[in-house]
Amino acid sequence: MSNVNVYQQRPADIAGQSPLHHAGLHELVGKGRKNAGITLREKKLRGHLVIRGDAKDAGFSGGVHKALGLELPVALTLVADGDTSLQWLGPDEWLLIVPGGSEFEVERKLRTALDGQHFSVVNVSGGQTLLELSGPKVRELLMKSSSYDVHPSNFPVGKAVGTVFAKSQLVIRHTGEETWELVIRRSFSDYFWLWLQDASAEYGLAVEA
Amino acid sequence: MLHIFCPYCGELRSEEEFHAKGQAHIARPLDPDACSDAEWGEYMFFRDNPRGIHHELWVHAAGCRKYFNVTRHTVTYEILETYKVGEKPSVTAAAATDKQAVAEGVTA
Numbered sequence: 412m413s414n415v416n417v418y419q420q421r422p423a424d425i426a427g428q429s430p431l432h433h434a435g436l437h438e439l440v441g442k443g444r445k446n447a448g449i450t451l452r453e454k455k456l457r458g459h460l461v462i463r464g465d466a467k468d469a470g471f472s473g474g475v476h477k478a479l480g481l482e483l484p485v486a487l488t489l490v491a492d493g494d495t496s497l498q499w500l501g502p503d504e505w506l507l508i509v510p511g512g513s514e515f516e517v518e519r520k521l522r523t524a525l526d527g528q529h530f531s532v533v534n535v536s537g538g539q540t541l542l543e544l545s546g547p548k549v550r551e552l553l554m555k556s557s558s559y560d561v562h563p564s565n566f567p568v569g570k571a572v573g574t575v576f577a578k579s580q581l582v583i584r585h586t587g588e589e590t591w592e593l594v595i596r597r598s599f600s601d602y603f604w605l606w607l608q609d610a611s612a613e614y615g616l617a618v619e620a
Numbered sequence: 621m622l623h624i625f626c627p628y629c630g631e632l633r634s635e636e637e638f639h640a641k642g643q644a645h646i647a648r649p650l651d652p653d654a655c656s657d658a659e660w661g662e663y664m665f666f667r668d669n670p671r672g673i674h675h676e677l678w679v680h681a682a683g684c685r686k687y688f689n690v691t692r693h694t695v696t697y698e699i700l701e702t703y704k705v706g707e708k709p710s711v712t713a714a715a716a717t718d719k720q721a722v723a724e725g726v727t728a
Contacts, residue, residue, distance in 0.1 A: 487629055502628045559634070575634070
């Protein structure tokens with residue numbers, strides 16, 4: 412076993428706060444326009460792990476598969492199994508999102524499966540959050556906000572890209588026909604929340620818990 | 621607005637996702653302690669400023685966050701190729717001169 416210290420970073424006796432805690436999203440549930448074109452849901456307090464290693468090394472890719480049951484995705488794609496998703500971030504970097512509370516166990520499982528190899532696993536759960544946007548107008552909102560081409564011919568379901576968005580940067584993931592996810596940085600969450608409210612005003616925004 | 625091909629993402633992306641990081645292919649001296657001040661200064665501060673083809677280091681800052689090389693024409697701003705770090709450029713000033721010489725019917 413390596414001598415890396417792995418901590419349970421989520422205290423059992425303190426309730427966590429999402430980066431959008433101050434926005435009071437739970438109070439806005441059901442207050443949006445009827446037939447809103449965009450529905451926003453924060454998938455808060457998930458476990459986010461960044462995995463790095465050499466995908467060409469069968470030991471590494473096999474170890475990740477053994478620990479997660481997911482194959483390492485190729486460039487600009489995302490694989491998911493229920494609430495667990497594994498996304499390509501770069502040629503040697505992947506983002507693993509697991510249900511909140513299970514990240515400690517998953518990290519230990521990864522470290523066991525990859526023991527002795529050249530790799531890194533970092534828990535970045537506190538640094539970012541996941542927003543899910545769904546509805547018929549989400550694509551139009553994305554078109555207004557990003558220079559990246561979000562037409563289905565260029566951005567099919569299962570694709571995930573890091574790109575510029577508003578005046579900042581985030582990751583856009585296409586998870587369903589009319590469902591998209593944004594991985595946003597904690598420190599930009601308020602900015603993106605304000606931006607999304609403004610950009611979706613013309614379509615109507617509903618918030619789901 | 622330029623569209624730049626990221627060799628790691630494998631697709632064209634908008635220029636605003638990238639940052640230029642200066643001249644490419646600058647090798648760090650293997651033994652810095654053995655360098656003279658002139659050699660170290662050369663490595664540290666002195667850069668080419670060609671009129672024509674230039675090899676530059678760029679980073680896909682908003683995407684995969686990887687560094688890669690760009691061969692760019694400094695007069696026309698045309699990007700002639702992009703290639704991964706560690707690879708050799710296929711478009712070079714020397715090759716371009718040869719091609720021009722052939723086109724003009726000059727033989728060595």
